[in-house]
Amino acid sequence: MSQPTPNDPQPVAAKAPKAPAKPVARKNRVLRTSLWMSLAIVVTVLAYLFWGRDRLPATEVLQVLSGQSVPGTSFIILSDRLPRVAVGALAGAGLGISGALFQRWLGNPLASPDVIGVGYGASAAAVLAMLILGYNDWKLNVFALAGGLIVAAVIYWLSASGKRTGPRLILAGLAIGAMLQALIQYLLSRAEMNTASDAMHWLTGSLSSSNWNSALILLISLAVLGVFLLPFVLRQLKMLELGEDSAAALGVNVNQARILLVFVAVAMGAIPIAITGPLAFVAFLAGPISAALSRGPINIPLAGLTGATLVIVANFFAANLFADLALPVGVITGAFGAPFLIWILVRANSTGSGA
Amino acid sequence: MTATESMTRPTPAATGYRLPRKVLALLILAVFLLVAIVASLLFGARSVSLSTVSDALWHFDPNNGDQGVVASRFARTVGGIVVGAALGLAGAGLQGLTRNPLADTGILGLNAGSSMSVVLAIALFGVSSLTGIMVAAFIGAAVVMILVYVVASVGRDGATPIKLALGGAAMAVGVGAITNAILMVSDSTLDQFRKWQVGTLSSTPVETFIGAIPMVVIGALILLSTARVSNAVAMGDDTATALGFNLGRARLLGSIGVVILAGTATAVAGPIAFVGLMIPHAVRLLVGSDYRWLMPASLLAGPILLLVADTVGRVIAPPSEIQVGVMCALIGGPLFILMMRSGMKSVSL
Numbered sequence: 001m002s003q004p005t006p007n008d009p010q011p012v013a014a015k016a017p018k019a020p021a022k023p024v025a026r027k028n029r030v031l032r033t034s035l036w037m038s039l040a041i042v043v044t045v046l047a048y049l050f051w052g053r054d055r056l057p058a059t060e061v062l063q064v065l066s067g068q069s070v071p072g073t074s075f076i077i078l079s080d081r082l083p084r085v086a087v088g089a090l091a092g093a094g095l096g097i098s099g100a101l102f103q104r105w106l107g108n109p110l111a112s113p114d115v116i117g118v119g120y121g122a123s124a125a126a127v128l129a130m131l132i133l134g135y136n137d138w139k140l141n142v143f144a145l146a147g148g149l150i151v152a153a154v155i156y157w158l159s160a161s162g163k164r165t166g167p168r169l170i171l172a173g174l175a176i177g178a179m180l181q182a183l184i185q186y187l188l189s190r191a192e193m194n195t196a197s198d199a200m201h202w203l204t205g206s207l208s209s210s211n212w213n214s215a216l217i218l219l220i221s222l223a224v225l226g227v228f229l230l231p232f233v234l235r236q237l238k239m240l241e242l243g244e245d246s247a248a249a250l251g252v253n254v255n256q257a258r259i260l261l262v263f264v265a266v267a268m269g270a271i272p273i274a275i276t277g278p279l280a281f282v283a284f285l286a287g288p289i290s291a292a293l294s295r296g297p298i299n300i301p302l303a304g305l306t307g308a309t310l311v312i313v314a315n316f317f318a319a320n321l322f323a324d325l326a327l328p329v330g331v332i333t334g335a336f337g338a339p340f341l342i343w344i345l346v347r348a349n350s351t352g353s354g355a
Numbered sequence: 356m357t358a359t360e361s362m363t364r365p366t367p368a369a370t371g372y373r374l375p376r377k378v379l380a381l382l383i384l385a386v387f388l389l390v391a392i393v394a395s396l397l398f399g400a401r402s403v404s405l406s407t408v409s410d411a412l413w414h415f416d417p418n419n420g421d422q423g424v425v426a427s428r429f430a431r432t433v434g435g436i437v438v439g440a441a442l443g444l445a446g447a448g449l450q451g452l453t454r455n456p457l458a459d460t461g462i463l464g465l466n467a468g469s470s471m472s473v474v475l476a477i478a479l480f481g482v483s484s485l486t487g488i489m490v491a492a493f494i495g496a497a498v499v500m501i502l503v504y505v506v507a508s509v510g511r512d513g514a515t516p517i518k519l520a521l522g523g524a525a526m527a528v529g530v531g532a533i534t535n536a537i538l539m540v541s542d543s544t545l546d547q548f549r550k551w552q553v554g555t556l557s558s559t560p561v562e563t564f565i566g567a568i569p570m571v572v573i574g575a576l577i578l579l580s581t582a583r584v585s586n587a588v589a590m591g592d593d594t595a596t597a598l599g600f601n602l603g604r605a606r607l608l609g610s611i612g613v614v615i616l617a618g619t620a621t622a623v624a625g626p627i628a629f630v631g632l633m634i635p636h637a638v639r640l641l642v643g644s645d646y647r648w649l650m651p652a653s654l655l656a657g658p659i660l661l662l663v664a665d666t667v668g669r670v671i672a673p674p675s676e677i678q679v680g681v682m683c684a685l686i687g688g689p690l691f692i693l694m695m696r697s698g699m700k701s702v703s704l
């Protein structure tokens with residue numbers, strides 16, 4: 001995991017111990033994987049537009065897509081299916097990047113925001129806002145975002161001393177996550193049945209309340225992070241991966257770099273969670289899947305694309321798996337993610353990177 | 356910790372006629388347990404007098420309201436003893452067999468596995484009998500334990516503490532997602548389940564807890580029989596093998612004991628984390644790290660923690676109450692972090 005990623009060469013690349021594949025070949029694989037991934041997204045989106053919950057007449061769908069207005073169909077396509085797809089893709093991308101950043105920095109494929117407490121922070125704050133304060137609008141999203149960031153700050157503060165930051169961060173995250181889980185369950189047990197059911201629905205992660213507004217919020221906030229901060233963070237990440245001493249010798253302010261990295265990684269994950277609820281496993285799976293497909297180290301942008309693909313595909317299955325039942329997309333990512341989880345655990349451990 | 360260990364290392368002779376320190380420790384624990392039991396009967400949203408408690412126990416009068424309160428507390432007191440003993444001992448067993456100071460039935464995902472299995476059993480197969488739910492809980496705990504252990508053992512360094520903890524946490528996320536998925540579909544299961552999922556001793560009839568006692572006894576006997584192996588394992592797997600212990604068989608046996616204990620506890624009280632983590636560490640300060648003493652002491656100390664947590668949860672915010680699972684997480688989480696920060700060297704990362 002300490003290999004430099006080839007598509008951004010840097011002067012110290014020669015220091016990396018292992019270089020199994022030629023950089024050019026690997027770059028091609030990343031590119032090829034990205035193309036296949038994009039193709040999968042396009043195909044799945046089209047399939048979803050035609051066979052969403054209900055099958056719409058293909059001609060009408062085509063008419064709507066070409067800009068004409070068809071009563072009913074226009075509404076379903078433009079106000080329901082397209083925003084869902086947009087929110088899903090953006091949320092998946094954010095989660096994928098977030099997870100991949102953690103996984104690469106901590107050198108551990110298990111260290112995704114799902115597992116190390118950040119997701120629980122956002123969830124606990126949102127459940128609190130829902131059940132105690134009765135919020136159900138944008139305030140809920142703000143709470144979730146703040147919860148994720150605060151919990152990340154606490155975990156970081158608990159672990160940021162000395163050189164063992166990585167393992168400590170993971171363990172502190174596990175403990176905080178377990179405590180927050182207890183809190184969530186406590187709140188759920190106290191709530192009215194209806195609100196508890198709503199909260200449960202949110203906790204599962206769903207795209208059902210997606211609209212263009214939420215898509216726009218996601219787009220803007222992720223774009224700001226992705227354009228202004230992410231490239232900088234990625235450069236520093238490569239230095240950090242050489243070892244913190246080497247990074248410091250190269251003139252990186254290690255502390256600052258770590259804090260910025262954690263901030264970007266958490267924000268990238270917490271913003272989507274704030275809007276859709278925690279979509280289980282997307283952050284966890286995107287990095288390892290993209291790495292397996294491109295047969296190289298985790299590539300952050302590719303992980304984002306993979307996350308988007310995962311959510312889009314899951315959304316299609318959520319709509320179509322059962323004829324009379326629309327599942328929240330989080331159910332699909334959760335249930336189908338479990339076998340992948342085991343695969344990743346085994347794979348991570350057999351390469352010695354499990355911990 | 357090292358000072359305590361050297362003081363309490365098994366030294367058969369040299370104690371003379373004084374009460375051996377470890378026996379004394381067990382006695383102290385027993386006294387504390389008695390105090391905790393009485394406190395659990397006395398205190399709550401409505402406190403009753405000691406004489407009412409004794410009246411309720413010896414000549415129960417169903418028309419007396421105060422005695423009724425005691426009767427309802429009696430059920431959860433029995434529950435606290437059964438569940439606390441099971442979780443405390445299961446934690447000690449797990450820590451011994453895996454040589455892992457962070458082992459806990461909650462952290463390793465066993466509770467989550469039991470939960471999922473129970474929900475599956477209720478929602479899909481309409482299981483409602485205690486036996487059925489217990490069997491489901493065992494299966495869930497066993498499957499997760501095998502998966503987590505196998506998965507963590509693959510690779511160079513074997514099942515290190517952090518690999519086990521991470522594997523367990525990741526497995527808990529996955530299993531939890533499936534549990535949520537089942538609950539999404541059925542509101543009635545959700546209503547039943549959300550109260551159970553917190554980990555609580557209230558609203559369970561005393562017969563349920565009493566019905567769990569045989570399982571706890573069986574699990575405890577199995578696990579206690581592995582105490583000597585755990586002592587050997589503490590010196591390293593190679594040493595233990597060289598001393599003639601069959602580690603594979605011992606780990607299998609121990610795992611069966613842990614699964615029976617954790618599965619029973621989860622089946623009757625819901626998932627309660629951190630008890631199995633805290634108890635052995637606290638007890639180690641008292642009796643040292645000889646598992647032949649550590650395990651019985653954990654068996655006594657688990658109920659103390661659970662009863663105290665349950666009683667405090669009842670008293671802290673009347674008239675409502677904070678469930679024992681939440682209380683244990685609130686106490687256990689900070690402790691876990693404290694251990695991680697101070698004892699990092701003992702936790703080989």
